[in-house]
Amino acid sequence: MRFIDVHCHINDSDYGDVDALIKNIQAAEVHKIISVGFDLPSSEYCRDLAEKYGCVYFTAGLHPTELKNYREGDIKKIEKLARHEKCVAVGEIGLDYHYPDTDKPLQREVFLKQIDLAQKLNLPVQIHSRDCAEDTLNILKDNADKFTAGGLLHCYSYSVEIAKEIEKLGFCFSFGGTSTYSGSKRARRTIAALDIDRIMTETDSPYLASKSKQGVFPNTPESIPEIAANVAEIRGVPLEEMSGRLWQNAHTLFKKLR
Numbered sequence: 001m002r003f004i005d006v007h008c009h010i011n012d013s014d015y016g017d018v019d020a021l022i023k024n025i026q027a028a029e030v031h032k033i034i035s036v037g038f039d040l041p042s043s044e045y046c047r048d049l050a051e052k053y054g055c056v057y058f059t060a061g062l063h064p065t066e067l068k069n070y071r072e073g074d075i076k077k078i079e080k081l082a083r084h085e086k087c088v089a090v091g092e093i094g095l096d097y098h099y100p101d102t103d104k105p106l107q108r109e110v111f112l113k114q115i116d117l118a119q120k121l122n123l124p125v126q127i128h129s130r131d132c133a134e135d136t137l138n139i140l141k142d143n144a145d146k147f148t149a150g151g152l153l154h155c156y157s158y159s160v161e162i163a164k165e166i167e168k169l170g171f172c173f174s175f176g177g178t179s180t181y182s183g184s185k186r187a188r189r190t191i192a193a194l195d196i197d198r199i200m201t202e203t204d205s206p207y208l209a210s211k212s213k214q215g216v217f218p219n220t221p222e223s224i225p226e227i228a229a230n231v232a233e234i235r236g237v238p239l240e241e242m243s244g245r246l247w248q249n250a251h252t253l254f255k256k257l258r
């Protein structure tokens with residue numbers, strides 16, 4: 001079988017020996033991973049990994065909680081990275097209202113600028129959204145015509161109803177380790193309700209360990225088969241077939257995967 005992690009953060013400060021990590025990931029039948037940038041240095045680091053390892057692809061983008069040092073010219077730098085042949089999406093971008101002291105107008109401004117950038121480059125977006133379902137949905141609706149290359153809601157955790165609204169706009173959804181816990185009823189219900197072609201698997205490594213690795217840090221893309229098996233079980237589809245679908249779904253959205 002072939003598996004893919006569409007959203008993880010590989011960095012040497014968490015993993016030390018990245019060579020060994022990549023070997024372990026491949027031994028677990030995870031043949032491709034998308035290492036996601038969240039600011040300029042991490043996006044550059046992910047590009048370097050993608051140049052070094054055939055199985056690594058990357059995204060470039062400014063995460064809503066990483067805007068303390070934001071400057072106007074940063075979007076130009078993200079654009080340069082996003083034009084790289086192995087940069088498959090602009091991301092992760094979005095909104096995050098979790099911390100009360102956050103600058104919401106700035107988050108919104110930078111999110112919108114990066115949506116424009118994705119449209120300009122005809123790239124999909126990878127969206128992060130936490131504690132702001134309504135504002136996210138409104139931005140996606142108001143800018144629906146700009147997502148010409150589609151997009152992914154990563155680590156989706158809102159209600160089924162909101163997922164169905166976002167699905168109508170053409171988006172895909174990825175689910176990670178938290179969806180393997182029996183307590184995560186919303187994620188399980190959403191996995192059951194979505195069109196099967198809209199579902200992908202991610203780990204958000206080094207965060208969000210799956211059930212069998214509860215409490216382990218750093219998490220790694222090696223947990224993708226466990227997450228895929230959970231999706232397969234919820235959908236009542238054999239794992240062999242589900243892994244093929246998950247692989248295909250990722251390649252349909254992220255056209256620069258090859």
Ligand SMILES: [Zn+2]
Nearest residue numbers: 007036092204
């Ligand atoms: Zn992430």
